Amino acid sequence: MSSQPDNFLGLPEPYADYKRAKYAILSVPYDSTVSFQVGTRGGPRAIITSSQQVELFDEEYGREFFEPGIATLDPLFPNMAGPEEMHADIFDAAKKVVRDGKFLITLGGEHSITSALVRAVMQKHKKLSVLQIDAHADLRDEYEGTKFSHAAVMRRVLDYKVPVVPVGIRNYSLDEHRFMKKNNFKPISARETRNNPDWIMQAVDSLSDNVYVTIDIDGLDPAYAPGTGTPEPGGLDWFQVTDLLKATAMARNIVAADVVEVLPLPGSAQTEFLAAKLIYKLIAHIEGNRSSKS
Secondary structure, three states: OOOOOOOHHHOOHHHHOOOOOOEEEEEEOOOOOOOOOOOHHHHHHHHHHHHOOOOOEEOOOOEEOOOOOEEEOOOOOOOOOOHHHHHHHHHHHHHHHHHOOOEEEEEEOOOOHHHHHHHHHOOOOOOEEEEEEOOEOOOOOOEOOEOOOHHHHHHHHHHOOOOEEEEEEOEOOHHHHHHHHHOOOOOEEHHHHHHOOOHHHHHHHOOOOEEEEEEEHHHEOOOOOOOEOOOOOOOEOHHHHHHHHHHHHHHOEEEEEEEEOEOOEOOEOHHHHHHHHHHHHHHHHHHHOHHHHO
């Protein structure tokens, strides 16, 4: 009696082998700076388990997209010495995968991990920008005593001189508002995605040649993704997010990505299944639109 391989999408060995795979899945089950509901440390494992129920055939493109290979790496477990030390560990792990020429897809855990991942990716990919799908601006200079908080992650990315294009933002502090106003930093709010028919091209036009995609699952409305630490009403829907990713894949070179802040809820796999399918959809958009940039 055979059993399904315990990796992302449940792929058989030829397609899950790290040496030949184009894509590499890194789990970072870390949530030590979470300031509301804890539990996103369980997100990566739940996403991988749910991914094994995702159909490999994509109805939009009429084909499967696992053939380039998707390897699932061993999880990177928390460094309890502190957030700065954990940031260094994530950077080191991500740098190796990027140096090996893989397209790194990281599963969080909390959103603080993104700044270390971007720092690793920018070592190889110049002219990098970040497409941030999120409910929150995450632009505090520090939060609860650390600059490596989930609430400060995009501020750290900006410190690296990497442009950020935020989409779906609908909740931030007065200090963040003042920072954005002072620096002429204008997110595309969730409200704007409903009122401005050109919001997708506005976002894509603001991105540089190479793009890192970070998807905080709370960027989607909690009607679609209730399993997250800080669910915010008024978010994006599945088609808004996937249309944005498709447009980005068609016009720019997406080089790495993460999906963070999935908090598994007892008795429901809704959010982690959505996250797993969203990752596979991102791969489909990248592979399905490679010819459009040639």
